Amino acid sequence: xxxxxxxxxxxxxxxxxxxxxxxxxxxxxxxxxxxxxxxxxxxxxxxxxxxxxxxxxxxxxxxxxxxxxxxxxxxxxxxxxxxxxxxxxxxxxxxxxxxxxxxxxxxxxxxxxxxxxxxxxxxxxxxxxxxxxxxxxx
Numbered sequence: 001x002x003x004x005x006x007x008x009x010x011x012x013x014x015x016x017x018x019x020x021x022x023x024x025x026x027x028x029x030x031x032x033x034x035x036x037x038x039x040x041x042x043x044x045x046x047x048x049x050x051x052x053x054x055x056x057x058x059x060x061x062x063x064x065x066x067x068x069x070x071x072x073x074x075x076x077x078x079x080x081x082x083x084x085x086x087x088x089x090x091x092x093x094x095x096x097x098x099x100x101x102x103x104x105x106x107x108x109x110x111x112x113x114x115x116x117x118x119x120x121x122x123x124x125x126x127x128x129x130x131x132x133x134x135x136x137x138x
Contacts, residue, residue, distance in 0.1 A: 075132035083124025
């Protein structure tokens, strides 16, 4: 249980920090170029609680899913595999869906996919490192 809680806390920090970096710095020029599509910054700040809640729910669910499927294999491979799977079912799905529904440029969706997929890999590695078990002998 201690590893699970630690993985959730570390995962939350990784996700929050990564998302702030991606969306507040890395993609800032893209958002400024498409400013008419987004809420005003003040309105976004009023709703930041919902974003924090969404990150928390994602992290709790992802860590519990990881723990359920944990195998006695090297943690790096498991973490990378888990990060790839998260990217496929969350990042690629939501980014392409947003591109279909919202009038955003395709390149913005591609940048979301690339940057948040990297974040998913980092998240997967952090969770795997914390939750690792000893590999099966031989």
